[in-house]
Amino acid sequence: xxxxxxxxxxxxxxxxxxxxxxxxxxxxxxxxxxxxxxxxxxxxxxxxxxxxxxxxxxxxxxxxxxxxxxxxxxxxxxxxxxxxxxxxxxxxxxxxxxxxxxxxxxxxxxxxxxxxxxxxxxxxxxxxxxxxxxxxxxxxxxxxxxxxxxxxxxxxxxxxxxxxxxxxxxxxxxxxxxxxxxxxxxxxxxxxxxxxxxxxxxxxxxxxxxxxxxxxxxxxxxxxxxxxxxxxxxxxxxxxxxxxxxxxxxxxxxxxxxxxxxxxxxxxxxxxxxxxxxxx
Numbered sequence: 001x002x003x004x005x006x007x008x009x010x011x012x013x014x015x016x017x018x019x020x021x022x023x024x025x026x027x028x029x030x031x032x033x034x035x036x037x038x039x040x041x042x043x044x045x046x047x048x049x050x051x052x053x054x055x056x057x058x059x060x061x062x063x064x065x066x067x068x069x070x071x072x073x074x075x076x077x078x079x080x081x082x083x084x085x086x087x088x089x090x091x092x093x094x095x096x097x098x099x100x101x102x103x104x105x106x107x108x109x110x111x112x113x114x115x116x117x118x119x120x121x122x123x124x125x126x127x128x129x130x131x132x133x134x135x136x137x138x139x140x141x142x143x144x145x146x147x148x149x150x151x152x153x154x155x156x157x158x159x160x161x162x163x164x165x166x167x168x169x170x171x172x173x174x175x176x177x178x179x180x181x182x183x184x185x186x187x188x189x190x191x192x193x194x195x196x197x198x199x200x201x202x203x204x205x206x207x208x209x210x211x212x213x214x215x216x217x218x219x220x221x222x223x224x225x226x227x228x229x230x231x232x233x234x235x236x237x238x239x240x241x242x243x244x245x246x247x248x249x250x251x252x253x254x255x256x257x258x259x260x261x262x263x264x265x266x267x268x269x270x271x272x273x274x275x276x277x278x279x280x
Contacts, residue, residue: 060178060208060279061279062140062167062169063092063098063129063138064092064279064280065090065091065092065279066088066089066090066277066278066279066280067087067089067277067278067280068086068087068088068089068090068275068276068277068278069085069087069088070084070086070273070274070276071083071084071085071086071274071275072084072086072254072271072272072273072274073272073273074268074271075269075270075271077262077263077267077268080108080110080111081108081109082107082108082109083106083107083108084104084105084106084120085104085105086102086104087102087104088100088103095129096128096129097126097127097128097129098128098129099124099125099127100123100124100125101122101124101125102123103119103122104119104120104122105117105118105119105120106118106119106120106150106155108155110154116152116154116155117152117155118151118152118155119150119151119155120149120150120155120156121149121150121155121157122146122147122149123144123145123146123147124144124145124147125144126142126143127140127141127142127167128140128142135171136169136171137169137170138169139166139168140167140169141164142164142165142166142167143162143163143164143165144162144163144184145160145161145163146159146160147160148160148191153192153195157195157196157198158192158195159188159189159190159191159192159195159196159197159198160188160191161186161187161188162187162189163184163185163186164185165182165183165184165185166182166184167180167181167182168180168181168182175209176211177207177208177210178208178210179205179207180204180206180207181203182202182203182204183201183202183203184201184202185200185201186198186199186200186202187199196228196265197228198228199227199228200224200225200226200227200266201224201227202223202224202225203222204220204221204222205219205221206218206220207219213243214243214244215241215242215243215244216241216242216244216250217239217240218238218239218240218241218242218254219238219239219240220238220240220254221235221236221237222236222237222238223235224236224266226264226266229264229265232261234258234260234261234264234266235258236256236257236266236267238254238256238271239254239255239256240252241254248278248279248280249276249278250276250277250279251275251276252273252274252275252277253274254272254273255271255272255273256271256273257269257270257271
């Protein structure tokens with residue numbers, strides 16, 4: 001398959017959001033922003049009064065330049081499977097603005113046999129560091145976009161989506177715990193009218209426990225509400241076990257499964273992921 005095969009994308013492929021969808025989207029964005037302000041006032045108040053600490057490069061610091069490589073095998077509900085090799089690069093544009101780009105290459109099997117291989121949908125995210133306390137707690141406001149770049153219809157969603165996202169970062173040194181809570185809302189901007197739209201809310205409670213000798217354990221639960229399909233919910237859980245090497249590199253293995261909400265667009269039987277994260 002020619003991975004350089006280009007798609008013709010014009011304004012005629014975009015669809016205008018219905019007025020009720022637009023009102024709903026704006027309402028959710030308002031609630032996310034208001035809730036984030038409340039969380040900042042309550043959760044970060046003590047951190048703001050804490051004495052300044054020297055910054056250590058690398059590690060889990062979300063403001064550092066990062067390079068991720070991962071490979072994931074996923075067994076789907078219909079007994080087909082997908083294999084993803086993903087490269088992710090996160091670059092600080094300034095002290096407050098950050099750019100993340102994820103470029104996946106996928107291999108999907110089909111019910112009829114055979115498989116498709118090629119470039120998937122590229123994802124970009126622009127984030128703004130709104131809160132940065134002296135104790136190291138941070139709050140980011142971001143806008144994530146998924147682009148219809150897949151070289152085969154089986155490898156992508158066929159849609160352009162936008163996803164406002166709020167992400168926190170908090171350290172609890174006494175318990176050796178770091179958390180990355182987030183809430184993300186996704187809606188469809190345009191694309192192939194014959195493909196299903198995306199409209200969902202995802203809440204994640206990513207938590208890392210630092211172990212001995214550089215090892216760590218991460219729990220990454222996700223709660224998804226699919227507004228496109230009568231707000232049906234799905235719960236997934238990934239557990240990651242890995243090790244820091246010289247404080248700037250992480251090697252890990254990451255199995256996962258669906259807790260509830262079988263036979264939804266977000267559910268799967270099981271998955272396993274291997275990867276490396278390099279903090280620069």
